[in-house]
Amino acid sequence: MQILFFVVGASGPLYAIAGGVTATYAVTGVMGVPLSFVLLAPVLALFAVGYAAMSRYITNAGAFYPYVVNGLGRSSGVAVSFVALVAYNAIQISIYGLFGWSLSNWLNPLLGMDTPWWLWALVIALVIGTLGVLRVDLNAKVLGVLLVLECLVIVVTVVTLLGSPDGGGAPSLAPLAPSNLFTTGVGAVFAFSIAVFTGFEGAATYSEEARDPRKTVARATYLAVALTAMLYALSALAMADAAGPSNIIGAAQQSGPGLLFDLTATRLGGLFSSVAYALFITSQFASLLSFHNAIARYFFALGREGVLPEVLARTNRRTGAPAAGSLLQTAFGLIVVAVFAAFGRDPFTELFSWLGTMASTGVVLVMAAVSVSVIGFFRKRQHEETPWRHTVAPALATVFLLVIFVLIIWNFDVLLGTAGDSPLRWILPGILVLAGIAGFARASVLRGRKPEVYAGIGKAD
Template identity: 40%
Template sequence: MSEQTISGSSVDAPSKLRGSIGVGGIVFMVVAAAAPLTAIGGALPVMLAIGNGPGVPAAYLLVAVVLLLFSVGYAAMSRHVVDTGAFYSYVTAGLGRITGTGAAGLALLTYSTIQAGIYGLSGVTLQGPVVKYGGPDLPWWLWAGVLWGLVAVLGFRNIEVGTKVLSVLLVLEVGIVTVMTVAILVQGGAHGIDFASFTPGAFSTGSAGIGVMFAVASFVGFEATAIYSEEARDPKRSVPRATYLAVVAIGGFYALSSWAVVLAVGTEEVQGAAAKNTSGLVFAVAGQYVGSAASDTMEVLLLTSLFAALLAFHNAISRYLFSLGRQGDAPAVLGRSHAKHGSPHAGSLVQSVSAAVVVGAFVLAGSDPVLELFTWMSGLATLGVLVLMILVGVAIITFFARTGADTRLWHTRLAPALGALGLCWITFMVLANFTTLIGGSTSLARLFEGIVVLFFAAGAISGAVRRRRDA
């Protein structure tokens, strides 16, 4: 399969996206989707409380190593497959159209559910400061609706507009966490600097499986390096570099920041402290080591972090729909770019509507926006992205074995195989602790696992029908 066929370079101009983002812009989009402040301020205390406590930094490093192995083959593949579909396009190139459209179904499920969950968390997060500073006490879903409108407008326009917005927000949130981290390390934490968090004993403290699960969730959006390949100045160079940089940046930042929080409270005391003050632990640490102004600033930037993630996932989903439409696996209108903005405007509109429908369903059901909407959708997305990456790993090995496009053993065989095996092990850990991850019952966990299978099957059936129709 040639690059021209996969990338769609032979199609008319209205079916191509425009942009000139470089390595830095792509990395910004990926890291924005990872929502650093949301992970450190929101997910980290939960990991410390019910996961492996002081061993959380090691969990981040472990997941980063597995994803770096995966990235070797992923980066090699990006030189031969240039398409906004990324995972979908890679699986199609390696395992065929039917499996590829099944992977597309999984990708749409993954990003749609995590985005819907973030709408719930962001609505509550915005509601708090508004009331705190004398604003109206309105339902969380109205504030989520305000954010939804902003995302819809920015997602409709050219990618460079969204990149500029995300860059500013990302610099601010990374900056405040960095200030806190440096302050803790300079002051020596609660009992001095130690490296106990990176030992096997600390990693196995409590439930290591839950710690690893949350660490994986923190990397959701990782494939966006390839999603923006058509809008990059030099995709064959930009995508591989951005992939490695994104994994190292996310993994290193989370490991260092979480280690600092552990030191700030104390290696022996951190798990208990997180259990007592899960929602406010990191803000309390920032207030103690930097000052009350830093704590207040962090609360505000948590909201911008969530907004950045909403926009990043919206962009990823709209480009998936664009790729599916262009390849003939979805209505053709989705595969047409905007005449002025060069954006996947049709896919953006569809995603805006679907997000409103999913969140609206939870609102009508009277569901809790954090304990149910955010928690359940995050768990479903974590499982979906793991299965998706395993498929991609197998597809990469198969593609190079069949085509001989790249004969480097490490890049096309060994690293992808080790990465896929690591992802299989992590998936096993997720399934073993899935009920805890979603905070629900066993029957709910089985339902969500069934939904993952259902979306893959629906996508695969769609591909099979399309192939028979073409034949």
């Protein structure tokens, strides 16, 4: 259960719904957002089939990294590890922007003063960095309580909104119609939807700390996909019905993340809405903490094997947590927040949106590489897995993920809310490409200068 708390907590259900789903409606201008979750769930489940099967043979805190190493080779594995590090750091840091925006908008009226978003973003970055060196058990308890409260609020909200649609009458199923999804901007919808799912695959980063990783990793992954898909699809549909299917896009653009709480305030009262908003903030906190722990373990795994400086393999003597990786991730967050603040950039439409969409692009590409790796891994060794697990499901997942990746790149200007000729539409994906090239280069250097280190990269336990 502790791993499930971290995995679902990383997705931050309430933060994903109030922030991510609303942003999807507002930025893409597409009504069929609920259907995107319904369609993505089977794709992620297909991915999870091969991922879970391989997790029975790979026990490593680096998650995706050793999977690709053992399926496609060391150089490919290092390249993917660099892309994953950029993607996960991007999504972690993007949430600092949303958190700062959310907390300042909540506290400023209460305090009677105008506190800047970046102040709270820097504060939470320091808090998360401190908690990152604590034991997983302690953090799991905190995340578990928050997750249960979030789910209760979401269930009450969904039931209420579906029971009182705009204009009365029965709830509309128009947002689930394919014609309202497969239109201009469909790739952007999938990018945002993948972003709010991101974190479900993180169970493997805790495999070294699980009592029975062969069972718990697979179980946590399947449960995370099922739970989050159901919550997101129903919540997106409920929001559209409550605002009115024809009005949801305009309402999302006008109210932003506050839309969900505006809808609940008119139906459940200001007290419930205020409690829900407080949990919206703690949901972001839970997501920040979960991503931070996962990223710190990536740094730890790469440092331990000599791919990155060995100092990153240092752990806290008392708790055993990857302290060096935790501190480095915190430093990255502080620097990026400071840069955005110094240049007066918007924390929601720019920091949160730009880095979040870049992260989802990288995650889709990495997941496709992992699916191919599953096939390669089982072809090279004896095993007891069925063809469905070792070939069919991973092959289908690869095809679907690559299609989604192409759609995302095609609609990247929609994701950023910029003109089609904006350099940002190529710069941000280009960072991911450069990360992959840097990974291949690093692997090449290790192969030539430190063959013993290269030979030990990503070994299966």
